Amino acid sequence: MRLFPARAAGVAAGALMLASCGIMGSREAKLVCPASFIAPDTDKLAEFKPGGTTLRDVEYGVQIASINSKCERADHGLLLRTKVSFRIVANDPAVRRGTFQYFVSVVDGKQNILTKRTYVMPFELDVREHATNRAEELVENLPLLNTATGGDYAIVAGLQLTEAQLKFNRAGSRPPSIAIAPATSVAIPPKKSGTTP
Numbered sequence: 536m537r538l539f540p541a542r543a544a545g546v547a548a549g550a551l552m553l554a555s556c557g558i559m560g561s562r563e564a565k566l567v568c569p570a571s572f573i574a575p576d577t578d579k580l581a582e583f584k585p586g587g588t589t590l591r592d593v594e595y596g597v598q599i600a601s602i603n604s605k606c607e608r609a610d611h612g613l614l615l616r617t618k619v620s621f622r623i624v625a626n627d628p629a630v631r632r633g634t635f636q637y638f639v640s641v642v643d644g645k646q647n648i649l650t651k652r653t654y655v656m657p658f659e660l661d662v663r664e665h666a667t668n669r670a671e672e673l674v675e676n677l678p679l680l681n682t683a684t685g686g687d688y689a690i691v692a693g694l695q696l697t698e699a700q701l702k703f704n705r706a707g708s709r710p711p712s713i714a715i716a717p718a719t720s721v722a723i724p725p726k727k728s729g730t731t732p
Contacts, residue, residue, distance in 0.1 A: 569641070582633065
């Protein structure tokens, strides 16, 4: 599996700083990393032939295989490293290369989207292949006054879908069968009883 170079992406500092306003952190503050997960109905993408709408018309399918995040203290809050892995399967043997888009967002505890960035992922299949894997690591800064509040945020990833592709997923249809393990989320220490969620 080839790992693409990390990309540095800024986060909306103003919004996140306001969210942590009044909480003075320190280097000794507890470090809590945001959870990471895949947005509902966006884990799979079916690329149709022109005019196609059914499973038989799918040229290739893409699935998010996993999303894993880790964090560390930075000069201003947390430095987040998120790795998103993909599985691409060609349904049409004529497909040798292509691209797809995916997004990564930072959300708060009320599911408000604070940032959303879209990325383009190219892929190429060898003449003897009908499937391949891709992965990318993204680096972002989450500006928090108190690193213990990292658990109040989450990293959400998904494939950037058209309305037709989203409808296809929600109808229960799926791109070509992809035998991979389900995506996992980062384990976050449970909040102590009596604390505000």
